[in-house]
Amino acid sequence: MKAFVVAISALLLGQPPQQTPKTAAPIDLTGYWVSIVSEDWRYRMVTPTKGDFQGVPVTQDAVKAANDWSPEADTAAGNQCRSYGAPAIMRVPGRFHFTWDGDRTLKLDVDAGTQTRLFKFDKAVAKSDRTWQGDSVAEWDMQPAGRGAAAGAPRPSTSLGAVLSNVEGRRGSLKVVTTNLKSGYLRKNGVPYSEDAKLTEYFDVMRARNGDVLLMVTSIVDDPKYLRQPFIVSTQFKKQPDARGWEPTPCSASW
Amino acid sequence: MFRQLVAIGVLALAAPAFAQTELAGSWAARNHEDGLERGGGPYAVDYTGLPINDEARAKALSYSADQLSMIEHQCGQWPPFYLVKGPFGMKIWNEIDQVTGNTIAIKIGAWEDKALQTIWMDGRPHPSKNAPHDRGGFTTGEWQGTTLVTYTTHIKAGSLRRNGVPNSDQATIEAHFVRHGDVLTVLEIIEDPVYLTEPELVSKSFQPDPNPMSPVGPPCVAGYEGVPEGKVPHYLPGTNPSIDELTKFYGIPREATLGGAETMYPEYRKTIKDKFVRPEKCTQNCGAPAPPPPPPR
Numbered sequence: 001m002k003a004f005v006v007a008i009s010a011l012l013l014g015q016p017p018q019q020t021p022k023t024a025a026p027i028d029l030t031g032y033w034v035s036i037v038s039e040d041w042r043y044r045m046v047t048p049t050k051g052d053f054q055g056v057p058v059t060q061d062a063v064k065a066a067n068d069w070s071p072e073a074d075t076a077a078g079n080q081c082r083s084y085g086a087p088a089i090m091r092v093p094g095r096f097h098f099t100w101d102g103d104r105t106l107k108l109d110v111d112a113g114t115q116t117r118l119f120k121f122d123k124a125v126a127k128s129d130r131t132w133q134g135d136s137v138a139e140w141d142m143q144p145a146g147r148g149a150a151a152g153a154p155r156p157s158t159s160l161g162a163v164l165s166n167v168e169g170r171r172g173s174l175k176v177v178t179t180n181l182k183s184g185y186l187r188k189n190g191v192p193y194s195e196d197a198k199l200t201e202y203f204d205v206m207r208a209r210n211g212d213v214l215l216m217v218t219s220i221v222d223d224p225k226y227l228r229q230p231f232i233v234s235t236q237f238k239k240q241p242d243a244r245g246w247e248p249t250p251c252s253a254s255w
Numbered sequence: 256m257f258r259q260l261v262a263i264g265v266l267a268l269a270a271p272a273f274a275q276t277e278l279a280g281s282w283a284a285r286n287h288e289d290g291l292e293r294g295g296g297p298y299a300v301d302y303t304g305l306p307i308n309d310e311a312r313a314k315a316l317s318y319s320a321d322q323l324s325m326i327e328h329q330c331g332q333w334p335p336f337y338l339v340k341g342p343f344g345m346k347i348w349n350e351i352d353q354v355t356g357n358t359i360a361i362k363i364g365a366w367e368d369k370a371l372q373t374i375w376m377d378g379r380p381h382p383s384k385n386a387p388h389d390r391g392g393f394t395t396g397e398w399q400g401t402t403l404v405t406y407t408t409h410i411k412a413g414s415l416r417r418n419g420v421p422n423s424d425q426a427t428i429e430a431h432f433v434r435h436g437d438v439l440t441v442l443e444i445i446e447d448p449v450y451l452t453e454p455e456l457v458s459k460s461f462q463p464d465p466n467p468m469s470p471v472g473p474p475c476v477a478g479y480e481g482v483p484e485g486k487v488p489h490y491l492p493g494t495n496p497s498i499d500e501l502t503k504f505y506g507i508p509r510e511a512t513l514g515g516a517e518t519m520y521p522e523y524r525k526t527i528k529d530k531f532v533r534p535e536k537c538t539q540n541c542g543a544p545a546p547p548p549p550p551p552r
Contacts, residue, residue: 036456037519040288041303042505045524049505049534054542055290063543093521112521141435143400171400173435202435208444208454209406209429216433216458218440228544232285234440234458245522254533255524 020103021121026140026172027205029098029106033215033237034245037093040233044091047071047254048189056191062226069190071253081251084113085132085184087199087221090235095246106138106174113251119176127180130195134181141202143171174203186221186231188254197223213239276401276434278361281468282461283344291540293342293459296417299497302514303507311421311450312513316495318419321488324480331413333368333475335392336428339443339459340416341369346468361396361403366472374405381408388424390475403432415450420514423449437462453516504539506532 037044040055050069058066074082084092094112101107106119119138127135178199186193200220207213215237220230286293292301302315322328338345346364350373351357358376365371370390381393392410396403407428415422426447433440442458445451482488490496501507508530517523 035521037521037523038304038306038456039458041518042501042507045303045511045518046505046507046527046531047533049537051543052537052541053544054540055287055293056542057287058544060544060547093524095521173433175435202433202438202440204402204431204433206402206404206431206442210444210446210454212444212454214442214444214456216431216440216442218433218435218438218460220438231287232438232460232462233288234442234460236442236456236458245520255528 021106021138021140022100022103024140026142027174027203029174029203029205029215030100031098032240032243032246033096033098034240035093035096036236036238038236040091043187043189044093048187050189052187052189053191056186056231057228058191059226059228062192065192065226066190069185074253080253081113081115081132081184082190082253083185083188084110084115084251085181085193086117086134086136086178087181087193087197087219088184088186089113089115089117089133090201090217090219091187091233095240095243096237097243097246111246111248114248115251117178119174130180130182132182132184134178134199136176136178138174138176141173141175143173173205174201176201176203192226193221193223194225196225197221215239275398276403278347278403278432278434278439279349281344281346281464281466282439283464284342285460285462286342288459289340289457290542292340292416295540298500298504299418300495300499300512301418301501302416302420303501303511304519305416305420305514306451306453306455306516306519307415307420307514308450308452311415312515313492314450315418315420316492316498317489318421319488319490320419321480321482322419323478324482325487326477329477330368330370330390330475331411332417333370334390334410334413334415334422334426335370335372335394335407336415336422336443336445336457337369338363338372338430339441339457343369344461344464344468346470348470362470364468364470364472365391366469367475369472370475371471372407374403381406392428401434405430405432415445415447415455421450422447425449426451453519504534506534 042048051067074080089110092112094110097109099107104121108117115133117133117136119136121138123137181195181197183195184193185191202218204216216234218234220232222230291297343366348362349358350360350362352359360376361374363372372391372394374394374396376396381395386409388409388411390411392407394405394407396405410424410426412424413422414420426445429444431442438460440458440460445455499509501512502509508527511518511527
């Protein structure tokens with residue numbers, strides 16, 4: 001009887017009892033992922049030219065700041081990591097390695113710039129000093145179970161579902177909100193974000209028909225100082241079976 | 256108490272079998288990535304990040320934009336993946352079975368340079384490989400949780416990028432419509448056994464548009480480029496005048512501008528590291544907002 005009550009309570013609360021964020025994960029992000037740079041190529045694979053803002057809804061303050069960009073000055077001041085902060089790092093071409101650091105923190109190591117992000121599944125994250133990666137609060141964005149064509153429709157004769165199944169039986173995505181950032185660059189050519197920027201990200205894992213396991217990260221940067229509207233980009237990664245290509249490198253102000 | 260708990264438990268377990276999310280409405284495009292391609296259009300020879308093969312590259316280099324004046328090519332720039340690669344938002348609505356209320360199809364509206372797309376949700380199979388191809392292709396869809404996953408076949412040959420990089424009529428598109436709050440992101444996985452060596456991945460985000468969009472647009476017509484009837488504008492091998500534009504304006508080595516799967520991966524930066532020369536300042540398509548007007552006197 002007691003077990004039944006617990007189970008029913010768990011159902012109503014939407015989460016099994018004593019689940020940790022690690023055991024409740026609806027998707028498996030752990031492992032190595034490689035960037036697929038099929039968009040914004042000339043802003044990501046090379047250092048863009050000074051004053052190139054294409055696509056970014058910048059304010060006049062941002063234009064002024066970016067026109068003062070100097071990679072040499074950044075290097076001299078020890079600020080080579082300005083283009084590796086959380087609002088930019090997922091756009092930096094590289095390998096990304098997810099692991100669990102305990103049951104409540106998802107850790108993301110990035111080889112480009114040798115950066116580490118910590119996604120903490122606790123609402124009250126203790127504020128630290130401002131950093132390039134800031135403080136990240138994570139939560140699973142759970143979806144109801146179920147798959148198929150429109151409600152009530154007959155199943156396809158050759159079910160797409162058999163091919164397009166998700167990685168796990170459970171469904172959902174990872175939502176991460178990051179604040180407490182040091183000001184940095186959205187792009188390597190000094191297009192800025194301020195320390196008041198707020199980054200919201202959604203991590204979605206999907207399996208393609210061809211068997212590739214893909215990660216899409218939708219990033220929304222709000223910054224009243226340097227952006228006229230939220231800056232929204234989505235970035236794709238492909239899962240790797242191992243650490244091939246993993247090559248930690250230091251930050252550099254240009255490449 | 257026990258009975259009440261059982262009843263509540265049964266109700267909880269009786270949730271709808273098919274999780275879905277609402278996609279209907281008008282969606283404004285957020286072209287914050289590939290801003291030039293999703294705006295005025297890409298440079299004539301910018302194949303960066305495209306996993307094209309040699310045949311595709313050769314065909315792309317022979318392409319002249321004057322082909323838009325040929326009635327045979329009047330809509331060739333805009334196959335269905337233009338939904339993500341083009342500048343526009345989208346209008347989505349459901350076609351309903353009036354008796355059961357079930358969604359038979361989800362429709363994405365047309366505009367001048369994109370055909371109406373019908374996503375069949377009723378489980379029908381794709382047609383025979385010998386069935387006619389049309390501008391919108393043939394698309395089926397299903398819900399995976401709250402993500403709509405679609406698969407498109409039977410499209411027409413056209414352009415993978417609006418600068419003549421080709422797609423064949425064997426190309427397929429797998430699309431994932433993922434909604435998080437007021438942000439809808441569409442990821443397309445484009446495969447083409449004729450012209451691509453790996454899938455191309457492209458995505459774009461949309462947000463609700465308070466202004467209703469029209470579900471139709473004017474017809475796609477041939478432009479006038481002053482080309483005499485019967486002539487096919489093109490460049491012979493080695494004569495494309497735009498081949499070094501990206502090098503001139505952005506310092507990008509020619510080999511990178513010509514694309515290929517290797518240009519999609521991070522280590523390609525090493526390949527071009529010593530050949531890339533960053534120009535001092537952006538002079539073309541820089542995207543800066545217009546300066547504010549001077550204060551009134």
